[in-house]
Amino acid sequence: MTTAPTAPTAPATDSVSPGDLAPLRAADRATLADVRRLARLADGIAGGTVPLGERRAWALGDWVERVSEEIRHRHEAEEALLWPVLERHAGRTLDLSGLRDDHVALRGLLGEVRRGTRGAVDAVQLRPIAVASAEDFARLRRLARLLGELADLLDEHRRDAERELDEVLARVPREDWRRATRLLHAGAPDPAFTAARARAAAGPDEVAAVEGALGGRGLTGALARRGLRRRERSVFGS
Structure with a gap:
């Protein structure tokens, strides 16, 4: 027997509001701005216009790790907490495959960024930037490129998610969404x-x-x- 596709539910009378989305969207903007300025910083260091001492190198590595962990947690929580709520109220009309593919690509790129940052920071511990080798500068240029690619993919993913999910959010009861986002925020690293x-x-x-x-x-x-x-x-x- 063939099962008919699940029809989407009607818009909820007390559905998700712009205010309910504001914390996640503000966090998204903060993360994207951070990744872009990290890319500019790495580019400036690689170009010799920004000094890089041990203290800044350590702080840079720490900031990249914190931002990377934030991105990792956000995407894992979307898949575990937020998307099931959307699927429950959208029925089979919601296709999250493209957004899942984005998460896979972003995980791989995050890994490269983290490894690249650790390599750059470790090099500064061995050799001050004033006596850096050509390999050190090449490593920094690669890091700047990776950070730029990460920012572009994050921005594309954000815009795709807003475009594809806004209509579904109108069908989600506010309390269901708030419950899921409270769990997401509570698990922040x-x-x-x-x-x-x-x-x-x-x-x-x-x-x-x-x-x-x-x-x-x-x-x-x-x-x-x-x-x-x-x-x-x-x-x-x-």
Whole structure:
């Protein structure tokens, strides 16, 4: 007997609102901005216009690891927590195969970025940038290219997800979505890092939603933001 395709449910009367999406979208913007400026930083170091001492090298490596872990967690949580909610309310009309393929490609690229960063940082521990070898500069140029590719793929994935999922989100009851996103935020590998950066990237109409979702224990407060700025200066300068 052939089973008829599951029909999508009707739009929920209390469906997901822009405010419910604001914390994830602000975090997305913060991550993308970070990867782009990391690419510019690596390019500047490779071009000899940005100095790289041991302290900055360590801070750079730490920042790349934190951003990479954030991306990894986000994509794993999408697949485990968010997408099942969407599938439950969209029926068989939702095709996530393209977004899953993006995740596979991004995982591979993240691995290359992390290995490339560790290689660049380790080299600086051995040889100051002032006496760096041609191989050291080639390694930095490759890192800049990988970071640029990562930023482009993240941006493409974000736009694809928004285009493909917006209609489905109108069918998802708000409480189902909020329950799933609470679990996602609770599992963040570095909640303070994620929260302060999302707060900085939030638009005026998003701040309250971002603080409500991510601001527990003062994670988006002024003290957290000052701590974030100190760490930013160690990586990116003033």
